[in-house]
Amino acid sequence: MRIGRDGLLAAIVLLMVIAIGFVTPSFDTAPNLVDLFNDTAILIMMALAQMTVILTKCIDLSVAANVALTGVLIALLNVAFPGLPVPVLMVVAAGIGLLLGAFNGAMVWLVGIPSIVVTLGTLSIYRGLSFLASGGTSINGGKMSPAFIAVPRAIILGLPVMSWFAIAAVAIFLVFLRFTRTGRAFFAAGGNPTAAVYTGIDVGRSQFIAFCISGAVAGFCGYLWVSRYTIAYVDIAGGFELQVIAACVIGGVSISGGIGTVAGAVLGALFLGVVKNALPVIHISPFWQLAISGIAILGAVIINAGRERRVGRLILKEAAA
């Protein structure tokens, strides 16, 4: 069943790309498709990270604010110390993000506050801190070091480094979620927390790790975001958390936890990426983008509805019939 769902979404995305190519042949050229993938790279990485959180029955609404705060801090660091090599900056960015994610995770694990409340709070806090850090001004590309801007754009084997990061993330998450004990525990912790505890899995710890992953990836993407758009200010990635969650939902990740595939999350992100990039090409106002992604979310939710029914409800339906 699961392969069927991912296959269906893959077919839809592919059909869209082909159909748009018929209307506008320039859309289906290799350079354009590379651009499209590169444009979706950040969304793919963050959707994968969000999926691990959602697998454990949690949700992380603070990822976009994390991108903004880490992006501003890393840009400031670059301006203050232009000599620091970019790989160091990447590690620092992921580290800052990790700390922000760990705070969320600790609140969920150790204090026991529902994740939606915690991340709703940190969403405001991180965004506010990024305003304080930037002093309300923007840091333009002119002040950043050339390497800071150039690295994600460097072409290796025909693809920009940014795209390779996304591909690497897909590979890492595939291996991590399928072949490691920690990765498998996410599915158990979200699918049936009670059973997971009896199996010896620390559900809270799994959730904590998921939030750390989500934070680290968001922090890393904070650097990529600032470098890609060559500007850092308080409002970057505003509302992006919803696109990330939308990618997961469209990809069939169950918000009740325990269900989700790497392929699904990636395809969900690609779906949104294709819609975003195709609208101007087929002469539909980009203002349609939000409405279309809303309809896609609802469609995906309704199609997946049957699979997520709880046992209690099923018994009830039979009893009522």
Added chain:
Amino acid sequence: MTADIQAPVARTIPDRIETPFRRWKRWEVLLAGVAVAIFIFNAFASPHFLNASNLSDATYNFTEQGIIAFAMALLIIAGDIDLSVASIVAVSSTGMGAAATAGGGPAVLVVVGLVVGLACGAVNGFIVTRFRVPSIVVTIGTMSLFRGISYVVLGDQVYRHYPPGFDWFGQGYVWWVFTFEFLLFLLLAMAFAVLLHRTVFGRRIYVIGNNPVAAQFSGVRVDRIRFILFLLTGLMSGVAAILLTSRIASTRPTIATGYELQAVTIVVLGGVNILGGSGTILGVFIAAFVIGLVTFGFGLFNVPGVVQSIFTGALLIGVIALPIVWGRVAARLRAR
């Protein structure tokens, strides 16, 4: 051997879960204390605070979100959530703008605002109850869809021509410094308090939030009540849209951005359990004041809104975390 039958124990479902602060009376008392403390602090910190018309203006900081929060509280107590409320405000305001452009008078605009709100609530309620999907996902979807409709209709345009008389809803005074908006907020607070705490319908909301399966077996029409709650939330978003549109006299697709987070923050700060089953309207009412006073106080010191959000976020987490942490510390001390 005696029969092993015991008399059934009467069990009351508390309106809110026990917290360590229960012993210090109730959550609402604590929250009211916070509100008074902020009020006194503001009064000492700024000479412009204790000024009737300033205080009256300050109520605009929370009344619209507060009105949405009342309905949202019922929804959250029943175990659901609606993240699309700000988008409902946007699409409802867009509808009013279109009606005004077509020559509608104030009465027509009010009807349009309420009907659009109801319709959006009906869409949410229908999808959630018909397809049995978690409301959080559905309303993340309709959040995009509704605001998307606003973008499709308006693009980068603005509706700014509203008929004379329409400005009264958001700017008019009923008596002295009391605005229509604030009085409506008070009236709705009372109405929702009666609905939740004094009617069978209200009790059923708690039952559904505590155990929807048991509620169904007890003869509560769970889906019908959930649907009505989504309708009610849509309607209150429509009311907020009327007030906001009338107050700022313009409609852009970005109108009311972030209202959903503010409404949820007010509800949770008010002591409503985000997992459903407990909470009171009084708590939500006081929480709206706390948020409003904080915003107003910061505004007096020219603190930008985005920095205020640090405090709001910390307040949300702190107010929930402190009693839990305090409870653990107290338990450890007692164990010694």
